[in-house]
Amino acid sequence: MIMTTTPAISISGLSKSFATDGLDFVALQNANLQISPGEFVTLVGASGCGKSTLLRIVAGLEQASAGDVAVDAQPIQGPGIDRAMVFQHYSLYPWLTVLENIKFCRQLRVHRDVSTSADVEAAAGRADALIQLMGLSHVANAYPNQLSGGMQQRVAIARALMARPKILLMDEPFGALDAQTREVMHDLILHVSLLEKTTLLFVTHDVEEAIYLAHRVVLMAPRPGRIEAIHPVPLPDPRDQEMKQSPEFLRLKKDILDGIRATSGMQTQREWLERLGEASGASY
Numbered sequence: 212m213i214m215t216t217t218p219a220i221s222i223s224g225l226s227k228s229f230a231t232d233g234l235d236f237v238a239l240q241n242a243n244l245q246i247s248p249g250e251f252v253t254l255v256g257a258s259g260c261g262k263s264t265l266l267r268i269v270a271g272l273e274q275a276s277a278g279d280v281a282v283d284a285q286p287i288q289g290p291g292i293d294r295a296m297v298f299q300h301y302s303l304y305p306w307l308t309v310l311e312n313i314k315f316c317r318q319l320r321v322h323r324d325v326s327t328s329a330d331v332e333a334a335a336g337r338a339d340a341l342i343q344l345m346g347l348s349h350v351a352n353a354y355p356n357q358l359s360g361g362m363q364q365r366v367a368i369a370r371a372l373m374a375r376p377k378i379l380l381m382d383e384p385f386g387a388l389d390a391q392t393r394e395v396m397h398d399l400i401l402h403v404s405l406l407e408k409t410t411l412l413f414v415t416h417d418v419e420e421a422i423y424l425a426h427r428v429v430l431m432a433p434r435p436g437r438i439e440a441i442h443p444v445p446l447p448d449p450r451d452q453e454m455k456q457s458p459e460f461l462r463l464k465k466d467i468l469d470g471i472r473a474t475s476g477m478q479t480q481r482e483w484l485e486r487l488g489e490a491s492g493a494s495y
Contacts, residue, residue, distance in 0.1 A: 217284055219378060219410040220246040220269060225278035227264050227436075237435035238264045242278070244429065244438060248377070251404060251411045253421035254429050255467060257475035261436020262414045263382055269412060270296045270380050282378060295371035299383040301363040303355040303370075310351045313369045314338045334373075341369040344403060361392040368400070372407060379404070381413045385420070394452060397423055401450055418467050422460060423450060430467055432474030439474050442467060 227239040239261035246252050254262040267273040269280055271290040280287045282294065303312050314334065342351055345365040355363055364384060371379060381400075385393045401424065404411055415421050421428045425444050432439040445459045454460055 217248075218245040218281075219248040219250070219283065220244070220412065221279070221281045221284070222265070222269070223279045225265065225268065225280060226276050227261070227268065227273065228276045239268075240435040240437045242436075242438050244441075246410060246412065248410055249404075249408055250427070251401075251413070251425050252427050252429060253413045253415055253425040254431055255415060255418055255421045255471065256431035256439070257433050257471055258416075259436065260431040260433040260475075262431055264436065265431075266296075266380050266382055266412060266414050269378075270294055272296070292374045293376055294378045294380060295374065295376040296380040296382065297364075297367050297371050297384045299386045301355070301360075301367045303363060303366055305355050308352050308354055309347055309358070309366050310338060310342065312355070312366055313341060313373055316370065316373055337373060337375075338369075341372055344406065345369045345399070359392075360388055361396060364388070364396065365399070368403070372403070372409070375407075376409065378410045378412065381411065383414055383416065386416070393420070398450075398452075400424065405449070418464055418471070419455060422446075422463055422467070423452075423455060428463075428467060430470045430474070440470055 222242055222244040225239060225242040226237070228235045228237050230236075242261070242265060244252075254265065256262055264273060268275050269282075269287065271287050271294065282291075304315065307315060342348055345368065347362070347365055347369065350358060350362060355366070358366070368384070385396050388396060397420065400411075403409070411424075413421075413424060418428075422444055423446075428442045428444060429438055430440040430442065431437065442463060444463065446454050446457075
């Protein structure tokens, strides 16, 4: 873990409740987390444990019911260019090419603000650099419907990085991809985070993905949503796919899966079979 006196993200006593049918549903309760600049942190846990809620509050897309969230010691008041978010669904503009999608948000700022030709040239250079970094040069003039899911997500990530955000927030960005493409995207996002020196907060249901990417894995539990445990990842950087077979990796994976089962009321397969056998009179 990268240590610093000023956290990139500081979450203190964070809670969020929603009113449903006249009752308050506690989606998140008293979450506390400090994330250092350049650190990669993943959030895992059963559905309904508040992972996406926490991420959306950090993004400024949801307002907390209680507690504080700060970026570089500045309280979050709403969305900001210091943070960018990537969703599972790519949300690309189908009428724009890859290059135009990546440049879109920057072009809005150019039209809104008084910008010099040097600013415009710098933005164009940034877009070209991101296209090369994400391996999109050969499809720069293609449209989203001409791309695979993995390619579309590369475009979405490049667009999020266009404004050089300090923090990249990712909500299950690889959930819709096949296993082989996911592995490619894992190595790509690790490479990008190293080059861009970006702080990442990443939501996933895939424990193996969470461990491979992160410096720390935050285990969240439901009813109410809360931070149950924080697991440092004892793997060196840079990462490679062979690490997934190491004893340290497999041991941590088991610990986290056991934690998810325990906090969500899930049973192991053996326990489930034994209870099924008791109910039916059979033995397994």
